[in-house]
Amino acid sequence: MASQMFDSDSEDELPPGWEERVTTDGKVYYANHETRNTQWKHPVTGKKKVVKGELPYGWERNVMEDGTVYFVDHVNQKTTYTDPRLAFAEEVKDTPLDFRQKFDGSSTALQVLQGRDLTGKFALITGASCGIGLETARSLAIHGATVVMACRNMEAAHAGRALILAEQPKAQVEVLHVDFCCLRSVKDMAEQYQQKGWPLHLLILNAGVFGLPHSTTEDGLETTFQVNHLAQFYLTKLLINTLMRSAPARVIVVASESHRFSDLKESNISLDKLSPKSGQYWHMSAYNNSKLCNILFSNELNSRLSPHGITANALHPGNMMSSQLSRYSWFYQIIFTLVRPFTKSMQQGAATTVYCSIADELTNVGGLYFNNCCRCLPTKSAENKALAVTLWSISEHFLNKKTQHQQQSGDS
Template sequence: MHNIDTDSEDELPSGWEQKSTEDGNVYFINTCTNKTQWTHPRTGRKKEIPKELPFGWTKSVDDEDKPVYIQKETGNKTYVDPRLAFATDAKEHVHDFRQRFDASSTAFQVLHGVDLSGKYALVTGSNAGIGYETAKSLARHGCNVLFANRNMESTQQAIQTIVQETKASEDDLKSIHLDLTSLQSVKKCAAAIKTVFSDHLDIVILNAGVFGLPYTETEDNIETTCQVNHVSHTYLAILLEPLLKKGSRVIFVSSESHRFADLKNVFTLQNIAMPKDAYSSMMAYNNSKLYNVITAKVLSEEWRSKGIYVNSLHPGNMVYTNLSKSWWLFRLAFFVVRPFTKSMQQAAATTVYAATAAELEGVTGLYFNNCFYCEESAMARDKNIAHELFAMTLKIVAARVGAEGLQKYLDKYTTTKPLSKDETSNESEKTATKE
């Protein structure tokens, strides 16, 4: 088992004990002198414990009205608050937290002791691969999970497998149809989600994606990789805004590939997708992953005042999933490096960490890798690129399915009318003619 407390300085000196108050504060007592204090006797730092009991625990009182904690599965009782096992340093700044996990950590380890009962999560691309492992990990800890996928048969099979493996309640796992190659499907899905989770969504994980596709266009006349990985997910996130409340988290699953994006054949053509005559499947993927990081940063600023936290992340390099199924050579390459890459559980760890870690409360607009934040590429931090990308994305969506749910962002980010389908699809030809 991965040791989440890796700093020996956190060990208490001899004769000291760590205790909690009724309202959940941590204090320290010297059993020899009966001296008490709020700060750790070795580090001098205050400690915090989770607001909720660890998963599988409940609280009661004994005959003398003293609090007693009961482990549901075994029935074991203790007077020691089990939350103390998960105490962390109190943060002086929102980004003041230490790395508890790394590349070898699994999603199950990240969620150790975390109780997600009563939480509601949406995961796209959750019938297979990393998305499936993410959904399974959340469900294992009591989360209500909505599986948003195109293939409903495989989704139902995935749900049944998770119920069998995790003892999760089938009533807590639901499916909904979502085809990211269709903006109408996204619109319809968002409306349906609002009927399933009429009150709120705690977690939105935008995980689905495609990789290595030859040049194709969707029914919306948008290059497929760009639409599936970026446009549709951006549209879905915005449409779900009414369900997001203070403390909700939105996660864009991006990739380190975003560092290799090249926009010289994109923004010069006033479009966000690579044109057919300059198309590269790898570059289309890289660009779409850059767009994920940028969009997360834009929405993090838009929703910061509401207490909605938006972050992006890299799950792992060349993880062996169905993502590489588009071409036999990609499939072979992923297979060859499989022994040296992350397992599915390890690949889901950073997503689960960003979605649930207590120390990330209030943290927004960051990019995570190996369960810790790191600096994005320079292009991902370029506010001019971000503004232009977001504006063009909004116009492209509005031209196809209308401005419902988008108008306030259109008013802010655009000064011209949305591009029509003809304008968008013929943009490359118009530019070439002018040249």
């Protein structure tokens, strides 16, 4: 099913007698039929444009015997002489960090993906059985990506997969089991992925819990900290070699504006602070801290792996959306239901995740934080390099200790 085209009131409409064209290498130029001249700059705005990437999903480029180029839209059974990529031409940027906002809080994931063909790309999405994760999986799969849904609830995951296939029968969607409350399960799933020999171009760390009463995992850690940060930190480390072989690759970490209310700092960060005992636990504090961990991890990961062709960015999907994030608390279920008419849809919630996954302007650009498909500044704590390094060290130390214990007990 093709995504619906949205209207644009573009300021650079061409004057009468002009035509926009594109060269085979993606440079946009303008033809004046009255003077029979061509030029690179737009006749009104004076701006230069380029088109990037392959043809949109379902399109094919053909050449007639006389050299005439035409394009076939196999989805809608149409033929045209106009390169469909022109609809998504972008202004030439002065610097890599020259971001021009094309989408906002009302944009949907499918709108962000318009004109993109992701055939050949592999995306692993954690927590993809419902909510934003499922919409992210659906949107990427509809546009040709091979999507691997990493989920705890296999019944819900297979139901989600069936919905995607019912909409797009040719979609490539796989399901793998993982339980982030169990580090052994994370290791098993990573090994399964590697054994299948799949590349990995997009690792989308979307899974998360919220509003939990105090509980501990079988690994002895507070559940919110392990599920929201440590298990996904571990999964990423296990898949680093796969990401490197697939480079360029991206890691997208779904964080939250809740990170602004974290009280983590250099003077108090420790495993006891991150994974508090019952008497020191408050679910909101645990969630806020875990979301700050998401951004710190994303930034440090980008710092370490960007020289190897792997970038990482973090994002906020939206406030109090009617996903299943609130499923562990009847109180928050009521609150989320009441505010539902005023919050984003799941398609809108998935838009920033998808934007960070496929935006051409983010090629080789990482270590940033996004909200409403636009770069924004996180807190100073989120950009604290020393705090990020300490979190990384604490996380690695626990995982190494856990691995050593398993080896000593013969349970590895």
